[in-house]
Amino acid sequence: MGEDRLLVVFLVIAVVVLLARTLAGRLRVPDAILLVVLGIAAGFVPGLPKVEVSPELVLFGFLPPLVYHAAFFTAPREARADAVPIFTLAFGLTTVTTVAVAATVWALLPGAGWAAALAFGAAVAPTDAVAATSVLQRLGAPPRMVTILEGESLINDGVALTIFGLAAEALATGFTFGHGAARLGQVVAGGVAYGLAAGFVIRRIRRRIEDPSSQIIVSLVTPYIAYIPAENLGFSGVLATVTAGFYIGTRGEGVLQPASRMVGSAFWRILTFLLESALFVLLGLEIRQVLRHPGGHSWAEILLTALAVSAVAIGVRVAWQLGNGPLGDLLPGGRRVQQGLGRRQRLVIGLGGMRGAISLALALSLPAAVGPERGVLILLTALVVLVTLVGQAPLLPVLLRRFGLIESDRRRVEAMTARKAGLQAALTRLDELAEDDDLDDQTADAYRQMLELRLERVQYFLEEDEHDGERTSPPNSRRVRAELVRAQRAKLTALYRKGRIGAETLREITRELDFEDPVVIRRARS
Structure with missing residues (x-):
């Protein structure tokens, strides 16, 4: 791709990202829908x-x-x-x-071949939890449902990509079932072992780095150090x-120093969003020729196949969710762990499996060995992603409200309770330092007043919640805080202009x- 063409593509990506972010905020829909x-x-x-x-x-x-970011920010205890x-x-x-999607494509597009159909099935099998969890978290859905969707999305990426790799290898060389089973064991065991070794070494290196910029550079090269040698x-x-x-x-938290943690989180959030946005734009540019000459x-x-594949993917997921309780009970501790996951919760999780x-x-990484059907399979993937996003995302708020699964105040109260415990711990430690004469009385009193x-x-916020369960926040608290910050910003600007x-x-x-x-906090979280 020439330099001028590359620049044009970058500009298109930037425009799409800006439009998607602007419209998503106004229309209150997940960014992924607009990006598609x-x-x-x-x-x-x-x-x-x-x-x-x-x-x-x-x-x-x-x-x-993309897969490293999802794995890095996984909540281990909840998972x-x-x-x-x-x-x-x-x-x-997954x-x-x-298998179900591959069989559907093979029946409707027999020219693709079974190996290509299996690779396509692996492509549309993994779910993307971002769109679903953004809706669930915004509405205050039970955190357990969010954890399950995020944990599933992380692991099913690895499962689907492993199947995809074997199918792509079969397209290029072809192998028997026995050889395929042996290769499966090799790629899984070898990948996990190498990943553990790479993670162990990189963690030891990162523990010795304190500079935030160096931490980010190491975190950026880490996924490639893990991926490329393993392949x-x-x-x-x-x-x-x-x-x-x-x-x-x-x-x-990845042995990040406190000074690096916030910068690193913001960097990775922006990077993954740009990568995902670039994929949507590149997809649109590549399937342009397919749309004109199918x-x-x-x-x-094509539309019949796309609808059939979407129906199979959604239907299999919902049926699995509503009927896999007995299967889960067979696993160690399954009956106890699955308590609290009724049919309503399972249905919402089932419909939260968007692509x-x-x-x-x-x-986009389907090999050229697929043949002339490659472009059609790429187009079908785009249509399936669009159908699942547009068809399922709007249903989640309706189901959550209908089933009474919204817990709007839980996260705020949890955060306030954690802040209270942390401040109390800080006051206790301050008293210990004062008693040991590590601080003079004047300094200790200044810090104590600030913490108190x-x-x-x-404590005021927590008492408001206890006294008024229907109130979602103290009266006008956000507006008052925003006005106070705005006044401080104006004074700072005035001092700077006066040369003070x-x-x-x-x-x-x-x-x-x-x-x-x-306002800044809310935009940073969105």
């Missing part, structure tokens, strides 16, 4: 260059950081508590969905990356005010 629609629409902008995405670019450029439902979804459902050794690069990310992320298939045939960036990445004021504010303070002081105090501004 705008990404496909971008392919029809006149004058855009023809784009052919290399499968190697997607496999080695996009996938490692362990719901290991049984996560296991049955990630392994059992495998069943892959070259004949193992599963995805499983190696997932294992390394989970190992590092569950040990002291490879000997009628549009009726997203990973499916698009796998479709913060504690009083937290320098630019560095202005930036330093402005950053501190950012952590107090409810």
Whole structure:
């Protein structure tokens, strides 16, 4: 791709990202829905260059950081508590969905061949929890449902990508069932083992690094250190990356220093969003030719296949969720762990299995050995992603309200309770330091007043919740806090313009005010 064409693609990606973010906030819909629609629409902008995405670019450029980010930020305690439902979804459902979708495509598009159909089934089998969890968290759904969807999405990526890799290998070389089973054991065991080794070494290195910029650089190269050597050794690069990310992320938040943690989190949130957005735009640019020349298939045939595949993927998931209780009970501790997951919760989790960036990445990485059906399978993946996002995301708020599963105040009360406990611990430690004469009385009193004021504010919020269960926040608290921060910002600006303070002081105090501004906090979380 020439430099001018590359620049055009970058500009298109930037425009799509900005439009998606702007419209998502106004329409209150997940970003993923708009990224799919705008990404496909971008392919029809006149004058855009023809784009052919290399499968190697997607496999080695996009996938490692995406799966590493999901693994790194996994909640280990919650995931362990719901290991049984996560296991049955990630392994059992992903495998069943892959086979069911492959059979559907093979029946409707026999020219694709069984290996290509299996690779396509693996591409649309994994779910993307981002769209679903953004809706669930915004409405205050039970955190257990969010944990199950996130845990499933992490593990089923590895399962689906392993199946996809074997199917792609079969397309290139072909092998028997016995050879395939042996290769499966090799790629799984080797990928996990290498991922653990890489995670162990990288964690020890990161413990010695305190500079935030260096920490981010190491975190950026980590997924590639895990993925590329594992692939070259004949193992599963995805499983190696997932294992390394989970190992590092569950040990002291990836051994990030406090100064690096917030910067690193913001960096990875932006990076993954840009990578996913780029995938949607690249998909739209690549399938433009398929949309104009659908490879000997009628549009009726393509749309029928897309609807059939979507119906199979959604139907198999819902049926699995509503009927896999007895299967989960057979696993160790399954009956106890699955308590509290009734049919209502299972139905919401079942309809929360939307497809997203990973499916698009796998479709774009279909090898050329697929033949002329490759473009059609990429188009079908885009349509399935669009159907699941547009068809399922709007149902989640309706079901949550209908089933009474909204817990709007729980997260706020939990956060306030944690802040209260932390402030009380800080006051206790302050008293210990004062008693040991590590602090003079004047300094100790200053810190004590600061901590007690913060504690009083937290206690006030908690008492408001106890006295008025229907009130979601103290009266006008967000508006008052925003006005106070705005007044401080205005005064700082005035001091800077008068030459009373320098630019560095202005930036330093402005950053501190950012952590107090409810508007900034809300936008950062969205």
